[in-house]
Amino acid sequence: MALVAAFVVAPGTLAARGADGGLADSHRLTEAVRQALVGYWSSGDREFTPGLERVVDYWFRYHVAKAVIAAILLIVLVALGVLLWKAFLKAGGLGAGRRVALASAGVLVTMLALLSLVTVMANVQGAVAPLSSLLPLLAVGTTDGELADTLDHVRQRLADSLGTGGQTPPALEVMISDFARYHVAMAVVGSIVAVVLIGMSVVSWMRFARTELSDRRTRRVWGSFGALSALLSLVVIVVAVANTTTAADPAPALLAFFEGGW
Known part of the structure; x- marks a missing residue:
């Protein structure tokens, strides 16, 4: 539960530093991306403008933070899943209700582990190419x-x-x-x-x-x-x-x- 909360709350704070603190706000980040792309296109250069470099660097750190937290969560869920399924296999002497509870918990943890795996994959992809992963923000708002x-x-x-x-x-x-x-x-x-x-x-x-x-x-x-x-x-x-x-x-x-x- 702590890792899930950290995954939702912590990445923005961990990625922000100094003048980038405002980018942790989704509205400000969206506006910064839109303005940065306009400035970058107008520059006509290959090199990022300071504004675009700022948001791309922030987005890279944001995805790295998310990927690390999700990877730790995946490890925890796999370990918990192993314990639950082992307990289920050894639950022959327990009541039917206890066996059902163990099996249900095992299925739930397995599904959460798969979700964490997908999250790790997506955030690794975002960290490798942060500019492309920022592009969907251009469609937010008018x-x-x-x-x-x-x-x-x-x-x-x-x-x-x-x-x-x-x-x-x-x-x-x-x-x-x-x-x-x-x-x-x-x-x-x-x-x-x-x-x-x-x-x-x-x-x-x-x-x-x-x-x-x-x-x-x-x-x-x-x-x-x-x-x-x-x-x-x-x-x-x-x-x-x-x-x-x-x-x-x-x-x-x-x-x-x-x-x-x-």
Whole structure:
């Protein structure tokens, strides 16, 4: 419970330092991102403007803090899940109500562990490519004035570079490169997680096969973990492949993103 509370409350405070303290407020962060992107696009340079560098650095630290807390939470939940399932397997002499309580707690903790794993993956991706992970904030609130003009210019230059092979502005090259890195990060992380899940599935099915037929409770537990791990590995593989495809040709996906695929 303490780690869940820390995950929600602490990252903004941990990421903020000095003049960045105001960015912990979501409204101020959104406004800062919108103003920074307008200034960066207007500069015409590859190098980030001070305003954009400030929010990108803050967002990097924010995701690192979230990833670390989520990883610690994942470790705690895995340890707790192991204890609960071991207790369930040894609960033969306990009442039916106690066994149901242990099984229910084990399922709940397992689901929370999977949620924590997804959170770790997403925040690692955000830390690797903080600029791209900031882009959805551009759609928060009313998009008008200078921001609307800037987004129109970005869309037009992206469309031109894809359609006619026109010259790509330096700022847009940086955005495309970061967008590619954003998807490469998830492809790599997803591949690692898929390998781990496949390994877990193999081990679970081996334990299932070695368990005596008379021990139905243990066989059900190992069989369930084997099936769940295999299914999740397939889902993660699909995610990894999709991100790999996008990373190989990021410009069309980035254009779709700016055209409303927030």
